[in-house]
Structures are given as structure tokens and as C-alpha cells.
Amino acid sequence: MSAFTFSHIHTRMPSTMPTPRRDLLLDTAEQLFYRGGFHATGIDLIQAESGVAKTTLYKHFPSKDALILAVLERSSLRVRQALEAQAQALAGTGVERILALFRDLRGMCEESDFNGCLFNNAAAEFMYSNPPIRALAAEHMQWMLEFLERLLAEEGFETEAALALLPMYEGLLTLGRVQDSHTAIKHCLGAITALLNR
Amino acid sequence: MSAFTFSHIHTRMPSTMPTPRRDLLLDTAEQLFYRGGFHATGIDLIQAESGVAKTTLYKHFPSKDALILAVLERSSLRVRQALEAQAQALAGTGVERILALFRDLRGMCEESDFNGCLFNNAAAEFMYSNPPIRALAAEHMQWMLEFLERLLAEEGFETEAALALLPMYEGLLTLGRVQDSHTAIKHCLGAITALLNR
DNA sequence: CAATAAAAAAACAGATCTGTACACCCCTTA
DNA sequence: TAAGGGGTGTACAGATCTGTTTTTTTATTG
Structure with a gap:
């Protein structure tokens, strides 16, 4: 039935619904922004690396700033989902459950294109020049804080300890760029x- | 005597010796790089803001990269001297002396143009694109670690605790951009x- | 005052960046 | 087969950036 062909549905899809190309662009942009920084990474590189035509890129994202925001929003969502899933799967109880979360930082720091925390990097580059991006970074950090508070509460600790855990977590991510992460994590x-x- | 005029000495000064204009350029560049980021801050802005002619700028620093390196080198030296002086003047003994160091982070986070740690910001922007800058950031972090180790040793603590203090210190600087620093520092x-x- | 050297000012060259315009292609649908 | 929509590829416009060149001003020295 023509009323139910994919094409028909496709043309009626709201613009917020993900398309393969849109996701491909976001994947490529996230990787390049993360590794090379936001200002240093040009639209042309994202276009060439993704293989998607520039026209299509600007059809999905009206400007570079919009693309950056979309990348950060999706990345934040993915981090949240990953941490929730990780928390569910975390072995042990009590302190051990929190420690396991920090232990996992080692693998992240040792990845080949590791470059700290995407949101802190974005905040550093756009602190005073782009309030929406700064706000998004702030929201992500706020969520991280509340996530740690929930985890602490589940294990019967006072939630305020999250205010000491979060700086440690972010500090380890930041230092992991230029220092050995293993011993720092251990301590x-x-x-x-x-x-x-x- | 002409042999001892200022001008004569000036012309024979080695290029590494600081001149008023060189310092003015470094001051302006450091402030603008710190606030706005490295890639986003153009040479023209530094030139206009400092009032020094572009010709003079490129006489002192052959390229933007060289200027960035010089800014970071001088800033690292200044931070080291400031922390040494601060450590000398720190009130209290034992834990209190270390706590006082962290308490001072609050004032830094509340400064009007605060934007985290200059060296971590530089590392984020140049992690894979400029090894000398990355190396300089790494050296600065290594010095910070050794500084904390010395302070701990002076108060009779095991020096390895510095590996937990440094992430906290840097994490607080990083989070101070987007979160209330006061409560985080307290915890x-x-x-x-x-x-x-x- | 004349000569010289440094700094300032401004124009410029070449590259790069964001964003747009346009012609072409492919694929679905009528 | 004809129409049309989405994607591709390329060229381009305009702005901006780094770095250079050239000219003018300024200050110092003999």
C-alpha cells in the first residue's frame, strides 16, 4: 500500500527524527571535535570525513554552532545512558560499587583518541563566547552530580559526598591526558x- | 660615555631578555588566550588590544605558536613562583596547611574572567595537533604533582597522597567554570x- | 640639524573558513 | 515515461586569519 511505503513515512518524518545521514554526521563531528577541538575542526573536514555532501550537512544543521550543540546534546544523552547502564551492571555493594565506577576511568584514559571530558573541553572553548554551549556543559555536570548522589544514596552514604567525588572524577579525566592515569586512579x-x- | 648608553646596551641585549613591549604582548596574549581560547583568539585582536604594532609582535614571536608557547612558559613559571610563595606563607601546620591551599581555590574560581586551568585548556586544544604545547602542559602538571609531594613530605604525610590531591585540585578548577565552587571545595x-x- | 634606527600604520598576499548557489544524478512514484 | 525530491559535487562569495611588505612617523645620536 502506498500509504505505508517507507518513502511516504520518510517524507512525513519530523525533522527531529534521526536519519542515517544525520547520525553519520553527528558521529563524525563528535569524533573530530573531541580529538581536535571545536574551533580547530572545520566544517570541510567533517564533510570530507563523513562523505556526506556539504549541502546535506547544512540541511540538517543550519550552522556550525547548531552542529556543535547537537553533538553535545546527543553525547550527553549517550553518556547518561551509558552511566545508568554501567551503574546497573556494577558489581559489588557499598563502597565497592562506587570504586568500580572510578576504576573504569582507566580504560577511557587509555583509548587511542582520548582527550579528556568533551563537555569541559567545550566549556573551555566557549565559556564566554557561546552561552548555550556553556549552559549545556553546566547541565551535563549537574546531571553527573545528581547521578553520583543517587548512587551514593542507594548504598546508604550521605549524598553530599558527591561534591567530592565529582571533582575527582573530572580531575582524573582531565589529568589522564598528560599524566599516568593508573596510579592517580589507584590513590x-x-x-x-x-x-x-x- | 657612549659605550654605556642605554641604547647601546639595548641593541646588544640577547633576544631572550625581556623588554617592556615583549612583556606587554605576553600579558595581553595570556589574558585573551585564557578567556577566549587559543584557536578562537586571533593575532589581530592581541595586536589591537595590546596597542603594539603587528610588526613588533612578529619581531618578538616568529609565529602564533611561538607566542602561545612563550605565554605558557611564562605562565607556568609565574604559577610555580606564586605557589611556592603561597606555601611559604600558608598558615597552620599538618593537614591545615594543605587545606589552606585548596581553600584558596575559591577566590580563583570567582574571578571575573575565570576559565579553569590554562594548561588543561591548552592541552585540550592541542592534544594531538601540537606536541610541544602538550608537552609543556604535561610538564606543568608534573611540577604540580611534585609540589604537592613536597608539601606533604614537609608535614609528615606520605607523598603518594599527592596523586589523589592533584586530580581534586584540577577537578575543582575545571568544575569551577560551571558549578558552584564553594560547596565542592568544602567537601x-x-x-x-x-x-x-x- | 642631519643621520640612523626602531616602531607604528596600513595595505596586502595567500590560505582557510563558513555558508550558499547551481547543475547534475539517482530513485521513487504517478 | 515524466515529474519531483533528496543527495552529490563543485564552484564560489565573503569574511577572517596568519604573516609580510611598504611607507611613515618618531626618537635618539653625533
Whole structure:
């Protein structure tokens, strides 16, 4: 039936619904922005690397700023889902469950294109020049804080400890760029244990 | 005597010796790079803001990269001197001396043009595109680590605790951009106390 | 005052960046 | 087969950026 062909549905899809090309653009842009920075990464590179025509890129995202925002929004969503899933799967109880979360930072720091926390990098580049991007970074950090608070509450700790855990978490991501992450993580685990068992 | 006129000395000054204009350029560039980022801040803006002619700028620094490196080198030196002086003047003994260092982060986070840690910002923008800048950021972090180790040793703590303090310190600087720094610092002080008194 | 050297001012060259315009192609649908 | 919509590829416009060149001004020295 023509009323139910894919094409028909496709043309009636709202613009917010993901299309393969839109996702491909977001994937490519996220990877390039993360590795090379936002200002240093040009639209032409994203276009060439993704293989999608420039016209199509600007049909999905009216400007580079809009693309950056879309990348950050989707990345934030993905991080949230990943952390929720990770928290569900975390082995152990009590302190061990929180420690496991920090232990997993090591793998992230050792990935080949690791470059710290995307949201802090964005905040650094757009702190005073692009309020929406800065706000998005702030919202992401706020969510991280609340996530840690929930995790702490589940294990019977005072939720305020999240205010010490989050700087450690972000600090490890930041330092992981230029310092050995393994020993730093190890000693942070000790600090967390001391804090929560006090 | 002409042999000792200022001009004569000036012309024989090695290029590494600071001149008023060179310092003015470094001051302006540091402020603008810190606030607006490295790639986003153009040479023309530094030139206009400093009032020094572009010709003179390129006489002192052969390229933008060289200017960035010079800014980071001088800033690192200044931070080191400031922290050494601060450590000398720190009130209290034992844990209190370390806590005082972290307490001072609050003032930094509340400054009008605060934008985190200059060296982490530089590392984020140049991680894979400019090894010398990345290396300079790494060296600065290494010095910070050794500085904290010295401070801990002076107060009779195990120096390895610095590996937990440094992520916290840098994490607070990073989060200070988008989160209230006061409460985060307060809870980090508690974590440090728990760690060192364990 | 004349000579010289440095700095300022401004124009410019070449590259690059964002964003647009246009012609072409492919594929579906009528 | 004809029409039309979405994607491609390319060329281009305009702005901006780094770095250079050229000219003018300024200040110092003999």
C-alpha cells in the first residue's frame, strides 16, 4: 500500500527524527571535535570525513554552532545512558560499587583518541563566547552530580559526598591526558574509601 | 660615555631578555588566550588590544605558536613562583596547611574572567595537533604533582597522597567554570582530611 | 640639524573558513 | 515515461586569519 511505503513515512518524518545521514554526521563531528577541538575542526573536514555532501550537512544543521550543540546534546544523552547502564551492571555493594565506577576511568584514559571530558573541553572553548554551549556543559555536570548522589544514596552514604567525588572524577579525566592515569586512579580509590568509611 | 648608553646596551641585549613591549604582548596574549581560547583568539585582536604594532609582535614571536608557547612558559613559571610563595606563607601546620591551599581555590574560581586551568585548556586544544604545547602542559602538571609531594613530605604525610590531591585540585578548577565552587571545595576539604588522617 | 634606527600604520598576499548557489544524478512514484 | 525530491559535487562569495611588505612617523645620536 502506498500509504505505508517507507518513502511516504520518510517524507512525513519530523525533522527531529534521526536519519542515517544525520547520525553519520553527528558521529563524525563528535569524533573530530573531541580529538581536535571545536574551533580547530572545520566544517570541510567533517564533510570530507563523513562523505556526506556539504549541502546535506547544512540541511540538517543550519550552522556550525547548531552542529556543535547537537553533538553535545546527543553525547550527553549517550553518556547518561551509558552511566545508568554501567551503574546497573556494577558489581559489588557499598563502597565497592562506587570504586568500580572510578576504576573504569582507566580504560577511557587509555583509548587511542582520548582527550579528556568533551563537555569541559567545550566549556573551555566557549565559556564566554557561546552561552548555550556553556549552559549545556553546566547541565551535563549537574546531571553527573545528581547521578553520583543517587548512587551514593542507594548504598546508604550521605549524598553530599558527591561534591567530592565529582571533582575527582573530572580531575582524573582531565589529568589522564598528560599524566599516568593508573596510579592517580589507584590513590583516588583510596581517598574515596577513606571518605566514605569515615 | 657612549659605550654605556642605554641604547647601546639595548641593541646588544640577547633576544631572550625581556623588554617592556615583549612583556606587554605576553600579558595581553595570556589574558585573551585564557578567556577566549587559543584557536578562537586571533593575532589581530592581541595586536589591537595590546596597542603594539603587528610588526613588533612578529619581531618578538616568529609565529602564533611561538607566542602561545612563550605565554605558557611564562605562565607556568609565574604559577610555580606564586605557589611556592603561597606555601611559604600558608598558615597552620599538618593537614591545615594543605587545606589552606585548596581553600584558596575559591577566590580563583570567582574571578571575573575565570576559565579553569590554562594548561588543561591548552592541552585540550592541542592534544594531538601540537606536541610541544602538550608537552609543556604535561610538564606543568608534573611540577604540580611534585609540589604537592613536597608539601606533604614537609608535614609528615606520605607523598603518594599527592596523586589523589592533584586530580581534586584540577577537578575543582575545571568544575569551577560551571558549578558552584564553594560547596565542592568544602567537601573536598573533608575528603582530604579523611584521607590524610586515615 | 642631519643621520640612523626602531616602531607604528596600513595595505596586502595567500590560505582557510563558513555558508550558499547551481547543475547534475539517482530513485521513487504517478 | 515524466515529474519531483533528496543527495552529490563543485564552484564560489565573503569574511577572517596568519604573516609580510611598504611607507611613515618618531626618537635618539653625533
